[in-house]
Amino acid sequence: MKLGDGVEAAIHCCAVLAGTGQDATISAGDLAEHHGVSASYLVKHLKRLVAEGILESVPGPAGGYRLGRAAEAITLADIVLAVEGREPAFRCANIRRRGPSPLPDDAYLRPCGIAAAMLSAERAYREALQKTRLSDLVTEFLETSDPRVLERGCAFVERARRPQPASG
Amino acid sequence: MKLGDGVEAAIHCCAVLAGTGQDATISAGDLAEHHGVSASYLVKHLKRLVAEGILESVPGPAGGYRLGRAAEAITLADIVLAVEGREPAFRCANIRRRGPSPLPDDAYLRPCGIAAAMLSAERAYREALQKTRLSDLVTEFLETSDPRVLERGCAFVERARRPQPASG
Numbered sequence A, B: 001m002k003l004g005d006g007v008e009a010a011i012h013c014c015a016v017l018a019g020t021g022q023d024a025t026i027s028a029g030d031l032a033e034h035h036g037v038s039a040s041y042l043v044k045h046l047k048r049l050v051a052e053g054i055l056e057s058v059p060g061p062a063g064g065y066r067l068g069r070a071a072e073a074i075t076l077a078d079i080v081l082a083v084e085g086r087e088p089a090f091r092c093a094n095i096r097r098r099g100p101s102p103l104p105d106d107a108y109l110r111p112c113g114i115a116a117a118m119l120s121a122e123r124a125y126r127e128a129l130q131k132t133r134l135s136d137l138v139t140e141f142l143e144t145s146d147p148r149v150l151e152r153g154c155a156f157v158e159r160a161r162r163p164q165p166a167s168g
């Protein structure tokens, strides 16, 4: 099982933007530089977050990205599913119906128990991701990081933030 | 997030072999034909199950595969991790340490909270998979399947099983 490597960058960007506040944006270029990834790579993932309302994109040369709603209303599940898509990790190809001596559809009214068990485990995964809010991650970061890490993060946000008129 | 498509075939094969009993084997060719997949594709996954002790391979022209231990002692987690590997789906590339103004190692003694939350959700997934035993899946299959499906499964096992001397 593998998550795309955009997930890590996406969550870190959301955490930085939670710290930036909704009255300012940060450009994709600055977010990419701070995280040591290419801007074009990052923009692909930021666009998915915008499509799901997790981020908002302010156009124009002084624009950039900010959270689309409060950090308390964004969960890890929101971010992961936005970047990775909502399709389950386990994809049942109905293998039970392949092979010789096929049976008619009405012999398979119940879902396969194997598929059901796999999907139920995925629900447990998504529920765990739903329990962690972006605001929890930011609080934990602020409360437990080394002072030098906090200072580096704050210095970046101070330098990169672009004040914006309120949205909406 | 995506699981390899070998997982479905691997679990179905284990379930068939649980129904076969440990006094007989089924060949990779018969398992592949019954599940409508290619034998070379299937063997790759069966080998991983053998490496983890979930299956046992009996060599020779009259050989094949059987469970390596009782179906009660095999969980969905065992099968999925054997096929997919034990590496976590979320791979932290330490993105927090990239970018300009790097800090020394001792500023990062605590694991990143984002990685910790992602890995904790994966633990919930694996724990859910651990709760389902292969024997549970077989019982559920026997108790809830359409009679025609049961008959097709039993007919396959009767035709394909190769009696073997007891192992060990």
Ligand code: FES
Pocket (backbone or CB within 6 Å): A091, A092, A093, A094, A095, A096, A097, A112, A113, A114, A115, B008, B012
């Ligand atoms: S038919 Fe797909 S998991 Fe059983």
Ligand code: FES
Pocket (backbone or CB within 6 Å): A008, A012, B091, B092, B093, B094, B095, B096, B097, B112, B113, B114, B115
């Ligand atoms: S540094 Fe990898 S998840 Fe935070």
